[in-house]
Amino acid sequence: MKEIFELIYEGVKTGDLEAVREQVQNAINSDGSPEAILKEALIPPMEEVGQLFEEGEYFVPEMLIAARAMQAGLELIKPLLIDADVESEGTVVLGTVKGDLHDIGKNLVGMMLEGAGFEIIDLGTDVSPEDFVNKVKEGGVDIIGMSALLTTTMPQMEATIQALVDAGIRDKVKVLIGGAPVTLEYCERIGADGFAGDASKAVKAAKSNIA
Numbered sequence: 001m002k003e004i005f006e007l008i009y010e011g012v013k014t015g016d017l018e019a020v021r022e023q024v025q026n027a028i029n030s031d032g033s034p035e036a037i038l039k040e041a042l043i044p045p046m047e048e049v050g051q052l053f054e055e056g057e058y059f060v061p062e063m064l065i066a067a068r069a070m071q072a073g074l075e076l077i078k079p080l081l082i083d084a085d086v087e088s089e090g091t092v093v094l095g096t097v098k099g100d101l102h103d104i105g106k107n108l109v110g111m112m113l114e115g116a117g118f119e120i121i122d123l124g125t126d127v128s129p130e131d132f133v134n135k136v137k138e139g140g141v142d143i144i145g146m147s148a149l150l151t152t153t154m155p156q157m158e159a160t161i162q163a164l165v166d167a168g169i170r171d172k173v174k175v176l177i178g179g180a181p182v183t184l185e186y187c188e189r190i191g192a193d194g195f196a197g198d199a200s201k202a203v204k205a206a207k208s209n210i211a
Contacts, residue, residue: 001032005041008073012045017072024073034080038117040074046115050091058172060108063199067111072147074114082110089117090142090210095127097156102149103177108199112144116203129156129163136173143206148179157182158190174209178202 004027011019027037030173049066052058058066092113096106103125110120121141123131132144144164148154157177164170174193177186186193194209 017069034077034164088119095123096125100153106147129160
């Protein structure tokens with residue numbers, strides 16, 4: 001099993017989607033536990049990819065192909081994880097804010113978080129404050145992750161936080177924000193709980209905001 005896990009690790013790191021799919025299936029066929037496949041073969045290489053990105057060795061395209069390879073493996077073990085009742089790290093609702101249709105960064109954050117063991121509910125792009133609020137009201141949401149790529153749509157982040165306050169549910173959820181024009185200073189000014197400048201930092205921010 002160790003050898004199969006090493007092949008999965010290498011496949012994720014290099015973005016070899018077919019190899020990952022084949023080796024994860026091998027691991028399943030060899031009675032590998034879905035939890036072990038996730039935590040020993042799929043999550044560690046994504047952590048290394050995140051580290052390589054921060055060190056300037058990897059760039060967004062490399063992160064994307066690694067994340068897609070990891071997701072190919074994740075799709076195979078997801079039903080088994082549910083059957084085995086493996087607890088997720090938490091539930092994150094993602095969305096690009098109202099008026100903004102950019103989604104590459106958001107999608108990458110979603111893949112990285114899913115690879116780190118979080119359950120992702122992706123509301124897509126052009127998501128209104130009300131949509132975020134309604135999703136939190138449904139229950140079971142730990143974190144809201146909002147993305148904006150335009151300075152003109154950034155105020156929607158503040159509007160969403162205010163909508164959570166007005167609905168009386170601001171204390172029920174952590175709010176993380178990100179996107180090219182977003183800064184830590186802006187995060188603090190609007191009362192968000194965390195800020196991530198890139199997808200690998202988003203995983204760290206999410207983990208630090210889960211009690």
